[in-house]
Amino acid sequence: MPRRKDLPGDAPPAPGREPLSPVGRRTVQDGVYTELRRSLIQGLFDPGEVLRIVDLSERLGTSTMPVREALARLISEQALEPMANRSVRVPLITRARLEDLARARALIEAEVLGLAMSRIGAQEIDRLRELTDACDAVLAIRDQEVSGEAADLNHAFHFTIYRAAGSEVLLPIIESLWLQSGPYLRVSARHYAPEVDGSATHFHREITEAIAARDAVAARAALRADIGRAFTIMRRHLTEETA
Template identity: 60%
Template sequence: MAHSADPRPQSTLAVLGPVARQTVQDQVYSELRRSLIQGAFDAGEVLRIRDLAARMSISTMPVREALARLISERALEPLPNRSVRVPLIRRAHLEDLAHARALIEGELTAMALPRLTSADLKALRAATRAYDNLAAGRIETAREAADLNHDFHFRIYRAAGSDVLIPVVESLWLQSGPYIRKAAEIFETGRDAPATNHHHALMEAIEAGNVQAGRKALVADIGRAFDLLRQRYEFDREAA
């Protein structure tokens, strides 16, 4: 007598493998990504896989995989000796980044402005106050300022509701990290307007519901760092 077929559906979970290494790789990627966005690395700085692995107390494999992801996102450049480096500050790329960020982030701000909730406004005001209160001159403060700036902008951008544009902006911020770092080094207290000025102007536009003024303040905020580099950075021949 033939046996009837097992009525239980075969689980597709059998095709899945262990995820522990992938989890570590994601953590490494997130930490390196955050550091790049914060401008923690100098333009042209070489990152060696073994050094990074030793610093993070992990094997080289997840570091290699994380770096490959960041290279694909143009946040890092491969070198012939299997190391990678933070891209040099190049004049053409500076102009390209500045143009792309103004276009995309300006549009996201315009899209987001009528959709921001009272909770969003409360969070944006708190971030602006915290940014104002930071004391200058300490590495911890610089990293905290970068995080506050990121949270402020992306709170606005996510309100736009565009799942397509957000990853594009994240990639642009990754590529902008060394430019922002160098601009911060060039910044002169008392000579240059602080970044919070533009945040306050943007908040005023948001609270007034003025889309045009909001876009203008956002573009001015983005352009501040790039303008400092245009005016005072000495581009070398390799980075021209």
């Protein structure tokens, strides 16, 4: 193939160096998006909390542009909602939205677990047990407070299963549902009472042992119960607020 002639204004590459592609702003934007996304999934923001671009840029140590672009992505994923004053808000809790999220998560995540059943091997099952033990250890140290570390372990547990399904279509849908559920789970964690609601990892152990036994019915039932418990706590909280 003939080489193109140098165009006017082309700068020759420095001797002995390959030309580089610009990466700066794109890399920062992705980093800001990833951090905000992680924070939402962990439930580090309250429902109804207003997120201001200047405040976030200061906390993240970056300019406002990558924050603005990351927030736009999260709005498109329904994890955040725009406000009239150009700020952004975590969606408020409503019973209709609560029920919609609970139903969607139970349906889709149980289906993906079923797809993953035949693909999860002994190594993944051992990993699920390790993550459950690690979560118990964190909760014991923090006196059952659901911390960011516990939230990360919970996320890792579930997505070890979901990734095993090998669905490039369903996995992003689940990720979007987790983004939207995070602030609800933050409130749920505040009202979680072990003496009433049971061990935080009880259903994780049931899910793991059902997978190990290749019992899809039991695994799905335990998963639905795990998802449902957090939303049941939220329903109880909403009832108490309106009583």
